[in-house]
Amino acid sequence: MTVSDYTRSPSVGTEDAALAARLHKIWETAPGLGGWLSTVDHKEIGLRYIVTAFAFLILGGVEALIFRLQLSWSNQHLLNPEQYNQLFTMHGMTMIFLYAGPVLSGFSNYLWPLLLGARDMALPRLNALSYWVYLFAGIFLYAAFAMGFGPNDGWFNYVPYAARAYNGGPNIDFYALGMILLGISTTVGSINFVVTFMRMRAPGMSINRVPILIWGTLTASMANVFAIPAVSLAFFLLWMDRNVGTHFFDTAGGGGSAMLWQHLFWMFGHPWVYAIVLPAMGMVSDGLPVFCRRPLVGYTAVALATVATMVLGFGVWVHHMFATGLPNISLSFFSAASIIIAVPSAVGVFAWLATIWTGRPVFTTPFLFFSSFIILFTIGGVSGYMTGSVPVDWQLTDTYFVVAHIHYVLIGINVFPVAGAIYFWFPKFTGRMLDERLGRWNFWTMFIGFNLGFFPMHISGLLGMPRRVYTYADGMGWDWLNMITTIGSFVFGIGVLILIWNVLVSLKRGRVAGDNPWDAPTLEWATASPPPPYNFVVIPTVQSRHPLWEDRLDSRPEEAKSHPHAGLVLEHGREAIGTDPLDAQPDIILKMPGDSYAPLIFAVALTLVFIGLLLTAWWLVALAVIGAAATTIGWLWPQRALGETAEPANG
Amino acid sequence: MADRIALEGTLPVGAIDTRASGWWAMIFIVCTEAALFGYLLFSYYYLAVQPHAAGTFPQGGIPSLTLALPNTFILLLSSAAVGWAQFNIQHDDNRRLIWGLAAAVVLGIVFLVVQAFEWAEKPFTLSSTAYSSLYFVITGFHMMHVVVGVGVLTTVLAWSAMGYFNRVRYAPIHIGALYWHFVDAVWLAVFFTFYITPLLGLHA
């Protein structure tokens, strides 16, 4: 960079092929393995997240189907107790931590810069790091299972059963360290989303113009920033208790407390539940209106409800602990909070209903998933409301009723929107449509299988079946309900297979989509399918929530119109526009980093730290820490080409 | 919201002041770290009020301020030194920037050494009781942050010596300084918890 490059008046222009060709040269990832390992393209990273999360979904699903066979009738002997306990723990951990969160990170990673009219995430290398660490943490956790040491204390891992005295193997050490590693991935990913929101929105995209998915992921990310340390700390203290003799959770006279674990875990756990549904609700809020052919009813209310849910979500963790002998005053408080938190959920439900009611629904597969989600959300919501009432919860907690609830929440509010989102955005990802006929089969198999499998769990819970039992006695009246549940879960599994089949087939043979196959209103549909590495030839300018519907929604003067295809031209290397956090007025031209191996190397070093801790091999820990520190310094070394150092003193 | 979008006009290029993405990233790193210390201190207070904690919080009597109080001032002083360095680079004084950072690094290291003496004086070990575990883990977490902070300051000090910064381009200084001020501020919370609350009679 020469001195004159340190400030510039960027030119304003429209798209043209020569400019696109120049940008392509600047932004494309190198071919081959090197490019694959060093890319920082958010689209590539997003797809990796989604594919990896689906791999874990399949693993977690197979685990569930195996133990559903065990539970299909009383007194079965397919699994012994230890196998069952590892399987159900792996299933919960996989679905909650390795599928539900990461799959939404994947969609958000892919979609955020496109929705915001940006060239990339604010911190592209950090983005790559967060994916690699996620991948390695998943492998770390599954390595334990493969060696026969899978975690076996349920996903919330209560002490003292998780303490050395009752759980002598390395199972819990694997779980503890793997979760801390995964927490690092989630934290840096979340920080990246928040900074991207603050700095990377297209000129004019003030905060009242961003799609609801942005609100969902932003809220979830802010929550993660504050909540993840609780669980990482809990697992670290547990690891210390188990390996160096501290007394945090020691109930055998050392001054520790079993309840401390529950508080730390659920201070994280409850916000996390919202973190893995709010972005999915955001995808529905953005996707559903496209098929109702009108804007979402109550944009502001829905956006505020998203934030309100999370704020309240930090104040209800105790409702996981109603049976632990707390004083009445705190039971009353947390019970009230847990019931009132349903108010913002009601805002969402009625906003979606009103959107369909006042719109003209078009029956596509994404519409089927998005609209059916409303009723699944409602069922998961009312069962949560029931358990919010303490005296009722004392009967329901730790039974299959709660198992039903968590699955209506996680499948109803995460998997169904995700499936809809795949149908909705697959054309953008690949340039091809998914097959609609297979799509219908897909939807109905999943919908029927899910309700057949999981609704009866409410009843088995009300009939007193506790959760986490590897078998049950005959004569309890639970056999047929469990048989139906098992059948339903297999049908649901077939539905997921149809989805994957449809994806595989349509990748090659799907109908070519074009830029905007659904005639949708937001910026991701203003660019090619799949988008070029630089996303937008020129940086769009935005004056409304629906840049591509403006001409049909209202008549506005020329100067109040958005320009999806005209705006700032940035072509002096990898550049993006930085805008201010509220109004999104341009305030800097950001130089974006190129592809880099640093994230991968750092992730490897970090993983080695945790392997060293697992083996209590301090030399390995020390070496890996040094490696990670050196990588960090190299990564952050100020580069003149990125405008990070002072201009040369004399011209 | 502004109706007009200003696309014309001259914009800086690269990473400067609070418009650098790294500055925003550090803000949220500080948020998550602050939360971490919040949960650590929550653990302390939670265990301190358990009925079985009587007599062991604080273990070995009220902790002595002989080393801890001066050490607190040393850390605050190093924050001031960093602040002075930040002030000077904004006035294009690279020499004072370097002196400020160097002073902060030295003070940070002094803090670590004094902390090591403080640790050595404790009549209990990590695995004695819940209190001792909390003491060493929480102050240990903080010391790790000081170590990282000293590393950060040393790195930006080296970059300063290489003439990388001037009155416009100093974002790495600001970012590193933000971390260091946080490390110092959070010590006040740790110090208050371990050394002051027993004096206030908040413990069993």
Next chain:
Amino acid sequence: MKASATLPLTWGVIAVSVVVMVVIAVLLAFAIWRRPGIARAGRMDVGPDTGGTNFLWIGVAVSTLALFATVVWTVQVLAEIAKPPSAPGLTIEVTAHQWWWQVRYLDPDARRVFTTANEIHIPTGMPVLFKLIGGDVIHSFWVPALAGKTDMIPGQTNELWLEADKPGIYRGQCSEYCGLEHAKMAFVVVAEAPGAFEAWRAHQMALDATPAGGILASGAAYFGDKCGSCHAVRGSGAAGVLGPDLSHFATRQTIGAGIIANTPQNLAAWIDDPQGLKPGNLMQRPELSPEQRGQIVAYMETLR
């Protein structure tokens, strides 16, 4: 608590939930099929960004009213069941172990204190106070027909009062995951009229007789030798504390913490292979000939 005191609230929230589900389902179905759009290739019509907000606000307002009503009702019921209507006449201390229940009947008079396991007798028509202790890991005490759950957490003693209106046999089960045999950690609560309960209690306080000779005596000797280091029978030499107290064992209804009926055949099978019936439980298979086992069973059947 009295389970009956929470029933109206339980049915209330179930009713609200079902109504909400049905209303939303009907609204959704009607919304979807009211006036479908026309799928066309390319550009489709887009409706204006108007209408629907009344729908939203009315729905939210009605929901909020129902939610607040539930909060009030919940807090009311909570306050109502917090304390028993009269001072409990009986205190029972239950300690949960992996994977069985130790039950002590407390009394100011130390001679009236006794220990039993996996079967709890209570008098009807009066509140009974339970002191609940986690003996190793966390367990949860749950007799669905009598009361909600209360966790049993090592390091603290939780209290629960309950009252049975009618005599009967109520099944209880551990409801907090506690390891390998969480599934097979049940117990029985026998509620009986106060007179019958007092008779049972007096009988339990008495010592078991030690047989004087014959196979019963040798059974008792084998029991003391092979079982006595973990199990106790008051009045015999067996005084182990690791496993369930087996005093008056033959009066109990189940074996293995509520998992099989207490019959001589089942008892023999249990002693022969405890790991087969409850894999992972802490009782190892004793080294016994079939004859010795038979004699132990015969002796244990006399522990009435």
